[in-house]
Amino acid sequence: MNVNGLLDCHTHCMFSPDGNDDPVELVNKAVDLGLKALAVTDHCECNTWFEPEYYGIDSKSADEDDILMYNCKEYHNKSLEKMQELKQRHYDDGFEFIHGVELGQPLQAPEIAREITSDKSIDYIIGSLHNNSGEKDFYFLSFDRLSMNDIYSLLDDYYAQVLEMCQQAEFDILGHLTYPYRYICGKYGIQIDNSRYKDISAEIFRTLIAKGKGIEINTSSLFTHLASTMPGEELVRLYRDLGGEILSLGSDAHCAENVGQGIDIGAQLAKSCGFKYAAYFK
Incomplete structure (x- = not known):
């Protein structure tokens, strides 16, 4: 891995519920690797902002993963x-x-989103959709128990809600488009007809471009069974062909050890799709 001079704009430390290390450890690892910039982007999940009991969930009896x-x-x-x-x-x-x-x-808790985005001390906001409205995070869904009609229905809703988020929410970069594929295709080995979502992906990209927002190449899924970035080359190239210029690179590391992981591969992918630079925000 040679990430010298590159950027890692998506990482998590102990201030994420699923993060591990002190942010100083992430910074030290980034400096040791020769990264130009590091963004620590801890989770601000608007729909799970408060304690479980606020949402009527008994944290003592609920499944630990669910809370x-x-x-x-x-x-x-x-x-x-x-x-x-x-x-x-x-x-x-x-x-x-x-x-x-x-x-x-x-968009699942707009008042919380406004509270977070109004804080001018924050340099940079990734907009992400980890679960459809009313559903659990895709991480928790058992796709092997679902029919293909059910899976496509979930994906139809996912893309529609991502588009709505891009149209209405305030953020700088769209995080890990195709996030559900990490589990549907990667974990469960279920094949998806990607052509079904080309048109709405193009609409998402046109919306982002018109609003001066960008996308990230998230490299975390390179090291899973998915073995592809999120989004993959086809969609990164589509974004560029539509005139997209703002692009960030993110490892989605949840510990210091994984800072910078795959960023060199993401940079090569960006270059092959016609990008000349990656962006970061101050």
Whole structure:
């Protein structure tokens, strides 16, 4: 892996419910790798902002996995002071630390999304959809128990809700488009007819381009059975062909060890699709 001079604009530390390490450890790893910039973008899941009990869930009897991502507000509040401290540190060789957030499901709790996006101390916001409205995170769904009609219905809703998010929500970069494929195709080995979603993907990209927003190449799924970035080459190339210019690279690391993982591959993919630079936000 040679990521010297590149950017990693999607990582998580201990201030994400599913993150592990102190953000200082992520920064140290990024500096050691020779990255130009690192964004720590901890989860701000708008639909699970409060404790489980707020949503009528008994955390003592509920499945631990089902409540993992709740109480994001407490994590976020703990992170704010630390992130500002890291922004004030001096880094050699022009290294940039970026305070970001991953804004999950902003249209499922718009008032929470507005609270987060109004904080001008935050440099950078990734807009993500981890679950359809009224459904669990795709991570928790047992796709082997669903019919293909049910799977396509979930994907139809996913793309429609991503488009609506791009039209209405405030963020800088669309996070990991094709996120459900990590599980449907990667974990369960179910093949999807991608041509079914080419038109709506193009509409998503046109919306982003018109609003001055971009997409990321998320490299975390390269190291799963999916063995492809999110989105993959076909959609990255479509975004470029439609005039897309704003592109970020993100490992989606949840620990210091994985910072920068696959970023070199993502950069090569971007270059092959006609991009000349990657973007970061201050």
